[in-house]
Amino acid sequence: KAGVTQTPRYLIKTRGQQVTLSCSPISGHRSVSWYQQTPGQGLQFLFEYFSETQRNKGNFPGRFSGRQFSNSRSEMNVSTLELGDSALYLCASSIDGADTEAFFGQGTRLTVV
């Protein structure tokens, strides 16, 4: 079956702009989480959505937001981009979040210039 699909794979934005990233989970998976990966901070949890509701949230400013649609697809939005937002953004899906395996997409590489 198809894996977790993230689009776009690469993105270049200017400081101050906003960006929306998309994640399509594995069919049947209802939990979607987002992570930021940077060389300095490593992999950090942003938030988790389940059944269109944000269930858990990491320690990121309010500029980072997300949502989940009824088909479990999720989008992540970053407003007022800063240079430090340059990172690989990874999406992961699992059946219900309480199970013991999450499947990751290949990520979206965001570069802020």
Place this chain on the structure above:
Amino acid sequence: GNSVTQMEGPVTLSEEAFLTINCTYTATGYPSLFWYVQYPGEGLQLLLKATKADDKGSNKGFEATYRKETTSFHLEKGSVQVSDSAVYFCALSDQGANNLFFGTGTRLTVIP
């Protein structure tokens, strides 16, 4: 709070050498523990997991045992191959598999 401390890399080994990557954790309660692997240009893949104390996770020749008394989950492999070259991440979760705290990652390079 939750945190994972992972052995700093990079680690370079010759093919067929023994591998250990240390991982210790701090958590409230009884978390599940994971090792994820990231091959170049790819997302993370679950390598193995353990959900309770004394459980041993194993996959593709890799093993790790959940040690509650030492709060550790060290990754081991008896004989590494060139194809094992990747970045390895130790992680924990106390709220299900999709809310993970990761270590900093250890880059492993295996040379022929």
